Amino acid sequence: MALLGIEGLTVEFPTRRGTFVAVKDADLTVEPGQIHGLVGESGAGKSTIGAAIMGLIDPPGRIAGGTIRFRGDAISGLDAKGMRALRGRKISMIFQDPLTSLNPLYTVRQQLVETIRLHLDLSETEASARAVELIERVGIADPETRADQYPHQFSGGMRQRVVIALALCSDPDVIVADEPTTALDVSIQAQILDLIKELARERQVGVILITHDMGVIADTTDVVTVMYRGEVVESGPTREVLGNPQHPYSQSLIAAVPRPDVKLGRFPLIGYGGRVTEFRIADLARDWPMPETPRGTPLVEVDGLTKQFQTRRAIRASRRRYLTAVDAARFEIRQGEVFGLVGESGSGKSTLARMIAGLFPSDEGDVRYAGRSINTGRRGVPDWYRRDIQMIFQDPFSSLNPRMRVDAIVAEPARHHGLFTGSALRQRVAELLDRVGLGADAGLKYPHEFSGGQRQRISIARALATQPKFLICDEPTSALDVSIQAQILNILKDLQDHLNLTMLFISHDLPVVRQMCDRVGVMKDGKLVEIAATEDLFAAPGHDYTRHLMSLMPRLDGLSDTALQRA
Incomplete structure (x- = not known):
């Protein structure tokens, strides 16, 4: 008997324009000890299936x-009380966004203890000990101390580990x-x-793994189901589906995976269904001011940047404790190149990028831009530097103001710096939205009306509004599926090729780094331990x-050579 079985599942959401079918006649099973992968583009219905299993479909859905x-027992018709008896105790869910999964007003220990005592018959002391054990099990160092901290004191990766512990x-x-x-x-x-595989192997836990990372699917799952627009288009053993995909969409999806073994000129786009987005970045080059710094010479020079955060406050200085997030970082980024920055969560990558951008003051060190010293201390950086440098943030959901229309969001940087006004500004905004594949009409909408990939394109349009010469990309595609990731990365490649932009590209996805970057710096515990040309580093x-x-x-050993060669 299957541990979990789904037969003919259809999920609908009534709207003013009619009924939207999010999932249509989906079938899948999960056996004890089996990891079942669920893949597809944003909007394919993957997360809706997960929500249906948990009884979390929001009304009127x-x-x-x-x-x-x-x-063997039907749970799709259970009432709220019946689902509460299953949810969390028998069937648990790991959500994608750790910020919305954790209560900012409670410590990690309090949240874990509350959940443990709700489902298990343990005392407060026993539950507290189990909470610390779980924190250690998901790879968080010094679990006893970190258990008494709040979610905002953790990096994004660490918050995700806390959600997994829950x-x-x-x-x-x-x-x-x-x-x-x-x-x-x-x-x-x-x-x-490894922890998920261990749970499946030793405790015979069944896992539905929803992911856009085909490397994770190939490395982790036993069975994979491919979804497209709410329907299952292909399903079977992972090695068979990835090694010899039968459906055109499956073949196209695999072809869009970044190659870990060879560098490509561009990422192939998913063409199944006729939904390839056209970008015209080259058109922006007409009036784009070319950089004064010759190509290949240093544009940004980081000289001994150091940043400490106080972890324990005290009146006496000797009792205060500090965490050194960035420790005397030194490197240069040359005009026209893409410099990659990789390292573990908490290694200091984003902190370093924010100091370069002038969003964090540095404790020591300096940044030189085109030979001019930029004071990154408490006084901040000059306004002309902020115009020349722009940043694309990791989360396209929180980096856009939900109360502003898209045209106002894109126009804001140019208006602030006085670069365009009136009809010229409106024309500029419409042109930018058109060039990133959204169309000028997108300016009349609000961020919530767009998918994650579309919101990231809005962020790119906003970053280009001041005609910058240096772009900082902090995990710009980490929340996107492979098809949207290919579109965004192609935009960034076009920006470099046609506008001669210089970029600092931060990512934890090593295949993406190999495809995008000319040189790479590796960070560990706040220190740069290695800098090398990308091909040399990977070889x-x-x-x-x-x-x-x-x-x-x-x-990606399980992926077919034919599919990969399509790239």
Whole structure:
């Protein structure tokens, strides 16, 4: 008997324009000890299936047909009380966004203890000890101390590990993992995936793994189901589906996966269904001011940047404790190149980028831009520097103001710096939205009306509004599926080719780094341990830590050579 079975599942959402069918006649099963992968583009219905299993379909959405069974018993028709008895105790879910999964007003220990005591018959002391054990199990160092901290004191990757610890609290029989490794670097991703595989193997836990990372699918799952526009288009053993995909959409999806073994000129776009987006970045080059710095000469020079954060406050200085997030970083970024920055979660990558951008003051060191010293201390950076440098943030959901229309969001930087006014500004905004494939009409809408990939394109349009010469990309594609990721990365490649932009590209996805970057710096515990040309780094990493990261990179051995060669 299957641990979890879904037969003919259909989920509908009534709207003013008619009924939207999010999932149509979907079938899948999960056996004890089996990891079942669920892949597809944004909007394919993957997360909707996970929500249906957990009984978390938001009204007016409803299960319009089909049955969900747990150990043979139908659970799709249970009332709220019946689902509460299953949810968390027998079936747990790991949500994609750790910020919305954790209560900012409670410590991590309090949240774990509450969940443990709700489902298990343990005392406060026993539950507290189990909470610390779970924190350590998901790879967080110094668990006793970190347990008493609040979610905002953790990095994005660490918050995701706390969410995973919450899902494991009750020793569930089924885990629905919705993009559980999206915000994690390769080393922590490997720990989490090993933990999931261990649970499946030793405790016979059934896992539904929803992810856009085909490397994770190839490396972790036993069975994979491919979804397209709410329907299952292909399903079977992972090696068979990835090694010899039968459906055109499956073939197209695999072709869009970044290659870990060879560098490509461009990323292939998913053409199934006629939905390839056209970008015309080259048109922007007409009036784009060319940089004064000759190509190949240093544009940004980082000289000994150091940043400390106080972790324990005290009146006496001797009792204060500090965390050194960035420790005397030194490197240069040359005009026209893409410089990559990789490392584990908490290694200091984003902190370093924010100091370069002038968003964080540095404690020591300086940044030189085109030979001019930029004061990154408490006084901030000059306004002309902020015009020349722009940043694309990791999360396209929180980096856009939900109360502003898209045209106002894109226009704001140019208006602030006085570059365009009136009709010229409106024309500029319309042109930018058109060039990134959204169309000028997108300016009349609000951010919530767009998908994650579309919102990231709005962020790119906003970053281009001041005609910058230096672009900082902080995990710009980590929350996107492979098809949208290919579109965004192609835009960035076009920006470099046609506008001669210089970029700092931060990512935990090593195959993406190989495709995008000319040189790469590797960070560990706030220090740059290695800097090398990208091909040299991947062919022969010089530092032990770099070799460790490379060894943890998910391999695509299960993917068909034919599909990969399409790239």
